[in-house]
């Protein structure tokens with residue numbers, strides 16, 4: 001039977017650990033130190049306690065490792081990866097943004113496009129919705145899909161993985177940028193100038209995706225704006241919460257990743273360039 005490990009007992013990592021635990025898999029959750037974390041579904045009373053093991057002191061390897069720390073925390077766990085992986089382990093990076101996989105020195109590594117929504121507060125994780133990880137299709141990811149199919153976790157192995165990556169990047173580019181910079185939740189889109197800025201970010205994000213060979217239909221910007229319109233006024237984004245709580249922002253691998261590619265392709269992306277310039281001062 002496969003052994004699963006998760007580094008990062010936060011919103012995403014604890015949800016993955018819970019989902020695998022529920023279906024009887026062997027799961028180890030690794031954090032900064034030995035502790036526990038409480039997992040709870042939104043609107044349900046039942047709490048589930050999960051044990052957290054110290055990553056630094058870990059000495060048992062796993063077959064599949066999910067890395068669910070924030071992009072800003074990735075460097076701090078890399079020196080300890082060999083405590084928990086062997087040469088045939090499969091590593092799934094479950095983070096927003098893109099480009100950070102290069103930091104991991106291992107042949108079997110894949111980044112998931114994450115659709116698991118939750119929040120960590122102290123030692124308590126609330127799961128709001130979704131259990132989906134979208135991955136490129138190959139023998140390793142299909143094997144992972146097969147071995148987790150009885151669990152709550154929904155692993156999708158996709159031919160159009162690159163499109164999925166860019167779709168999520170562009171969705172994050174718009175709303176994360178404007179909510180973080182204005183320090184306001186989704187209601188900030190009620191201001192027409194901010195809405196226009198957000199729309200222009202989507203237009204430019206799509207331009208960068210196309211330069212990378214990923215094409216969307218003409219309606220992409222409007223369809224994403226419609227999704228934002230459905231957000232409750234008081235809904236924040238992860239970058240908004242990081243900003244108002246003075247935590248490091250995941251700018252480098254979201255806006256920064258797109259900005260670097262825009263520079264590489266010598267594109268005109270003035271809204272991305274200027275908002276990235278300001279956001280990058282908050283690292």
Ligand code: NDP
Nearest residue numbers: 008009010011012031032069073076095096114117118120
């Ligand atoms: P959290 O902050 O909730 O969780 C990160 C966890 O990593 C925390 O428990 C943190 O510990 C732990 N951690 C940090 N540094 C270390 C370390 N050196 N050793 C061991 N553990 C460490 O983040 P999220 O789960 O929200 O986000 C993870 C990724 O998923 C991000 O890239 C995010 O953008 C993405 N994502 C998040 C979504 C969400 O709804 N939350 C949705 C989609 C994507 P501690 O608690 O002690 O700080």
